[in-house]
Amino acid sequence: MRAIGPRIPGLALILGAAGLIPFLWGVLVVQTGAMVPPGMADPRIAVLAYALMIYCFMAGCLWGFAAKGEWSAGYAISIAPILLFIALVVLGMPINFALMIGFVLLLPLDYIFARSGLAPGWWMKLRIGLTAVVIACLIALVRT
Structure with missing residues (x-):
């Protein structure tokens, strides 16, 4: 079957999958208490910091897609995820929930750029799988 x-x-698949390691490690550490580095106070903080970096990176990809197409509206779309995150946190939403919402809402924006031909044709296939794992990990960190 094709x-x-x-x-x-x-390489994109390998690096994308490798990017999940800190999320999976965080769930393992929080769920089992195993593999906690000496002196680490709360592994959730490390995972949430990493998640925020990845979130910003993914939003930055949208900027690159907008630049590729010299699409003015695309620039505005590309900064929306960061503005949304800031607004949610300023309004008092816990960072983990703001990240979950943000990662989910990045997908339709990715789709807009993919549909316009500015993102690679394989982009959504990679993003959906990675995002599903990230969201599952963020949920697992909340539920413990």
């Missing part, structure tokens, strides 16, 4: 859509480049 895969649907363009094939995800091997």
